[in-house]
Amino acid sequence: MFNILIIGEGRRTNELLAKIANNANISVISENDIALQDIATYHIVFEMNADRRKTLLIDYGYYKDTLFVKSAVFTGIDNQNNNVIGMNLMAGFINRDLVEVSTIFENTKENYDPIFTKLNWETAWVKNRVGMVTPRIVCMIINEAFYTLQEGTANKEDINTGMKLGTNYPHGPFEWFEIIGKKDVYELLSVMYEDTKDERYKICPMLKMEAMS
Numbered sequence: 001m002f003n004i005l006i007i008g009e010g011r012r013t014n015e016l017l018a019k020i021a022n023n024a025n026i027s028v029i030s031e032n033d034i035a036l037q038d039i040a041t042y043h044i045v046f047e048m049n050a051d052r053r054k055t056l057l058i059d060y061g062y063y064k065d066t067l068f069v070k071s072a073v074f075t076g077i078d079n080q081n082n083n084v085i086g087m088n089l090m091a092g093f094i095n096r097d098l099v100e101v102s103t104i105f106e107n108t109k110e111n112y113d114p115i116f117t118k119l120n121w122e123t124a125w126v127k128n129r130v131g132m133v134t135p136r137i138v139c140m141i142i143n144e145a146f147y148t149l150q151e152g153t154a155n156k157e158d159i160n161t162g163m164k165l166g167t168n169y170p171h172g173p174f175e176w177f178e179i180i181g182k183k184d185v186y187e188l189l190s191v192m193y194e195d196t197k198d199e200r201y202k203i204c205p206m207l208k209m210e211a212m213s
Contacts, residue, residue, distance in 0.1 A: 001025055002118065003041060007034060007056065008048025012071075015094035016046060023119050031056060039063050044115065048089055051075050060084050067115060072102055073135050074191055076128050082108050088132050090188075092171075092179040102128040130195045131188060138176055139188050139201075145173030146204035177210075186211035 002024040006013055009030055020026060024044075029037060031049065034056055039045065044067045047056060051074035060068055060081040070077060072086025088100035099121050103109060109125055116123045126133045145159050154162070160172025177185055186208060193201040 002043040005042040005045045019095040099123045131192045142173045146207040150206040182211040
Protein backbone atom coordinates (compact mmCIF):
# COMPACT_ATOMS: atom_id res chain seq x y z
CA MET A 1 0.00 0.00 0.00
CA PHE A 2 1.21 3.49 -0.82
CA ASN A 3 2.37 6.01 1.73
CA ILE A 4 0.91 9.39 0.78
CA LEU A 5 1.62 12.83 2.21
CA ILE A 6 -0.88 15.64 1.66
CA ILE A 7 0.44 19.15 2.25
CA GLY A 8 -2.44 21.51 2.84
CA GLU A 9 -5.65 21.87 4.77
CA GLY A 10 -9.29 22.68 4.15
CA ARG A 11 -11.88 21.77 1.59
CA ARG A 12 -9.64 20.65 -1.26
CA THR A 13 -7.69 18.39 1.06
CA ASN A 14 -10.93 16.84 2.30
CA GLU A 15 -11.99 16.15 -1.28
CA LEU A 16 -8.68 14.43 -1.97
CA LEU A 17 -9.00 12.33 1.17
CA ALA A 18 -12.40 11.17 -0.04
CA LYS A 19 -10.90 10.38 -3.46
CA ILE A 20 -8.06 8.30 -2.03
CA ALA A 21 -10.35 6.54 0.45
CA ASN A 22 -8.77 3.30 1.71
CA ASN A 23 -6.18 2.87 -1.03
CA ALA A 24 -3.20 4.25 0.91
CA ASN A 25 -1.62 5.18 4.22
CA ILE A 26 -2.19 8.91 4.44
CA SER A 27 -0.59 11.72 6.43
CA VAL A 28 -1.88 15.29 6.30
CA ILE A 29 0.19 18.28 7.39
CA SER A 30 0.14 22.04 7.01
CA GLU A 31 2.69 23.83 4.85
CA ASN A 32 4.42 25.05 8.00
CA ASP A 33 5.24 21.49 9.08
CA ILE A 34 6.95 20.27 5.91
CA ALA A 35 10.43 20.57 7.45
CA LEU A 36 9.46 17.99 10.07
CA GLN A 37 8.72 15.28 7.51
CA ASP A 38 10.98 12.60 6.08
CA ILE A 39 9.87 12.95 2.47
CA ALA A 40 11.73 9.83 1.40
CA THR A 41 9.26 7.65 3.30
CA TYR A 42 6.39 8.68 1.00
CA HIS A 43 5.59 7.32 -2.44
CA ILE A 44 3.43 10.32 -3.37
CA VAL A 45 3.32 13.89 -2.07
CA PHE A 46 0.35 16.11 -2.95
CA GLU A 47 0.98 19.87 -2.71
CA MET A 48 -2.54 21.23 -2.52
CA ASN A 49 -1.69 24.93 -2.67
CA ALA A 50 1.20 24.86 -5.14
CA ASP A 51 -0.67 27.27 -7.44
CA ARG A 52 -0.34 30.01 -4.86
CA ARG A 53 3.43 30.01 -4.66
CA LYS A 54 6.45 29.11 -6.78
CA THR A 55 7.39 26.11 -4.68
CA LEU A 56 7.77 24.78 -1.18
CA LEU A 57 11.27 24.28 0.17
CA ILE A 58 11.64 20.79 -1.27
CA ASP A 59 14.49 19.50 -3.43
CA TYR A 60 12.39 17.45 -5.83
CA GLY A 61 15.42 16.07 -7.63
CA TYR A 62 16.79 14.63 -4.39
CA TYR A 63 13.69 12.47 -3.84
CA LYS A 64 13.74 10.62 -7.16
CA ASP A 65 11.59 7.75 -5.87
CA THR A 66 8.82 10.08 -4.70
CA LEU A 67 6.16 11.38 -7.08
CA PHE A 68 5.19 15.00 -6.39
CA VAL A 69 1.70 16.01 -7.52
CA LYS A 70 1.20 19.75 -7.59
CA SER A 71 -1.95 21.78 -8.04
CA ALA A 72 -1.41 23.14 -11.55
CA VAL A 73 -4.62 24.91 -12.56
CA PHE A 74 -3.45 28.50 -12.02
CA THR A 75 0.17 28.18 -13.13
CA GLY A 76 0.83 24.98 -15.06
CA ILE A 77 3.98 22.98 -14.31
CA ASP A 78 7.40 24.42 -15.08
CA ASN A 79 9.50 22.29 -12.74
CA GLN A 80 12.25 20.49 -14.67
CA ASN A 81 12.26 17.34 -12.51
CA ASN A 82 10.49 14.40 -14.11
CA ASN A 83 9.04 13.25 -10.77
CA VAL A 84 6.81 16.35 -10.60
CA ILE A 85 3.43 16.40 -12.34
CA GLY A 86 0.40 18.64 -12.28
CA MET A 87 -3.16 17.80 -11.32
CA ASN A 88 -6.51 19.55 -11.31
CA LEU A 89 -6.81 20.10 -7.57
CA MET A 90 -9.47 22.79 -7.78
CA ALA A 91 -12.42 22.48 -5.39
CA GLY A 92 -15.30 20.57 -6.92
CA PHE A 93 -13.13 18.68 -9.42
CA ILE A 94 -10.98 16.44 -7.25
CA ASN A 95 -13.29 13.62 -6.18
CA ARG A 96 -14.56 12.82 -9.66
CA ASP A 97 -14.32 9.69 -11.78
CA LEU A 98 -11.75 11.23 -14.14
CA VAL A 99 -8.62 12.99 -12.91
CA GLU A 100 -6.87 15.61 -15.08
CA VAL A 101 -3.07 15.43 -14.89
CA SER A 102 -0.26 17.07 -16.85
CA THR A 103 3.49 16.84 -17.32
CA ILE A 104 6.19 18.53 -19.36
CA PHE A 105 7.86 15.16 -20.02
CA GLU A 106 5.67 13.35 -22.54
CA ASN A 107 7.85 10.24 -22.55
CA THR A 108 7.44 9.62 -18.81
CA LYS A 109 3.65 9.29 -18.66
CA GLU A 110 3.95 5.50 -18.74
CA ASN A 111 5.88 5.70 -15.48
CA TYR A 112 3.02 7.45 -13.72
CA ASP A 113 0.03 5.49 -15.01
CA PRO A 114 0.72 2.35 -12.90
CA ILE A 115 0.66 4.55 -9.79
CA PHE A 116 -2.79 5.88 -10.60
CA THR A 117 -3.94 2.37 -11.45
CA LYS A 118 -2.98 1.24 -7.95
CA LEU A 119 -5.09 4.08 -6.57
CA ASN A 120 -7.99 2.95 -8.79
CA TRP A 121 -7.98 6.33 -10.54
CA GLU A 122 -8.86 6.93 -14.16
CA THR A 123 -6.64 9.70 -15.52
CA ALA A 124 -6.65 11.96 -18.55
CA TRP A 125 -3.35 13.52 -19.58
CA VAL A 126 -4.03 17.06 -20.72
CA LYS A 127 -1.87 19.83 -22.14
CA ASN A 128 0.25 21.58 -19.55
CA ARG A 129 -1.37 24.99 -19.62
CA VAL A 130 -3.13 27.42 -17.33
CA GLY A 131 -6.69 26.29 -16.63
CA MET A 132 -6.07 22.72 -17.79
CA VAL A 133 -9.37 21.62 -19.45
CA THR A 134 -12.42 21.27 -17.22
CA PRO A 135 -11.72 24.31 -15.00
CA ARG A 136 -11.16 26.44 -18.10
CA ILE A 137 -14.49 25.38 -19.64
CA VAL A 138 -16.53 25.62 -16.44
CA CYS A 139 -15.16 29.03 -15.47
CA MET A 140 -15.83 30.35 -18.97
CA ILE A 141 -19.45 29.14 -18.65
CA ILE A 142 -19.73 30.84 -15.25
CA ASN A 143 -18.45 34.07 -16.75
CA GLU A 144 -20.97 33.91 -19.61
CA ALA A 145 -23.74 33.19 -17.12
CA PHE A 146 -22.86 36.39 -15.26
CA TYR A 147 -23.03 38.37 -18.50
CA THR A 148 -26.50 36.89 -19.10
CA LEU A 149 -27.55 37.83 -15.58
CA GLN A 150 -26.09 41.31 -15.93
CA GLU A 151 -28.06 41.88 -19.13
CA GLY A 152 -31.28 40.89 -17.34
CA THR A 153 -32.02 38.04 -19.75
CA ALA A 154 -32.67 35.51 -16.95
CA ASN A 155 -32.22 35.09 -13.21
CA LYS A 156 -29.73 32.81 -11.46
CA GLU A 157 -32.24 30.04 -10.76
CA ASP A 158 -33.40 29.88 -14.39
CA ILE A 159 -29.83 29.91 -15.71
CA ASN A 160 -28.83 27.11 -13.32
CA THR A 161 -31.86 25.03 -14.27
CA GLY A 162 -31.41 25.63 -17.99
CA MET A 163 -27.76 24.55 -17.90
CA LYS A 164 -28.47 21.37 -15.96
CA LEU A 165 -31.39 20.37 -18.16
CA GLY A 166 -29.76 21.39 -21.42
CA THR A 167 -26.30 19.92 -20.90
CA ASN A 168 -26.85 17.36 -18.13
CA TYR A 169 -24.20 19.12 -16.05
CA PRO A 170 -24.33 18.21 -12.34
CA HIS A 171 -24.43 21.89 -11.37
CA GLY A 172 -25.54 25.17 -12.86
CA PRO A 173 -23.03 28.01 -13.41
CA PHE A 174 -23.85 29.86 -10.20
CA GLU A 175 -23.78 26.63 -8.22
CA TRP A 176 -20.31 25.95 -9.64
CA PHE A 177 -19.33 29.49 -8.65
CA GLU A 178 -20.04 28.65 -5.02
CA ILE A 179 -18.56 25.14 -5.13
CA ILE A 180 -15.25 26.14 -6.72
CA GLY A 181 -15.01 29.32 -4.68
CA LYS A 182 -15.74 32.84 -5.90
CA LYS A 183 -12.20 34.14 -5.61
CA ASP A 184 -10.73 31.06 -7.29
CA VAL A 185 -13.06 31.49 -10.27
CA TYR A 186 -12.11 35.15 -10.50
CA GLU A 187 -8.39 34.36 -10.20
CA LEU A 188 -8.53 31.61 -12.82
CA LEU A 189 -10.36 33.81 -15.31
CA SER A 190 -7.78 36.52 -14.66
CA VAL A 191 -4.79 34.29 -15.40
CA MET A 192 -6.49 32.72 -18.42
CA TYR A 193 -7.20 36.13 -19.91
CA GLU A 194 -3.63 37.19 -19.22
CA ASP A 195 -2.37 33.98 -20.85
CA THR A 196 -4.59 34.03 -23.95
CA LYS A 197 -6.01 37.56 -24.34
CA ASP A 198 -9.15 35.74 -25.44
CA GLU A 199 -12.30 37.83 -24.94
CA ARG A 200 -14.14 34.75 -23.69
CA TYR A 201 -12.17 35.04 -20.45
CA LYS A 202 -12.60 38.78 -19.97
CA ILE A 203 -14.23 38.96 -16.55
CA CYS A 204 -17.81 40.14 -16.29
CA PRO A 205 -18.01 43.19 -13.97
CA MET A 206 -20.83 41.55 -11.99
CA LEU A 207 -18.72 38.43 -11.39
CA LYS A 208 -15.81 40.57 -10.23
CA MET A 209 -18.08 42.48 -7.86
CA GLU A 210 -19.43 39.27 -6.29
CA ALA A 211 -15.96 37.71 -6.04
CA MET A 212 -14.58 40.76 -4.27
CA SER A 213 -17.51 41.17 -1.87
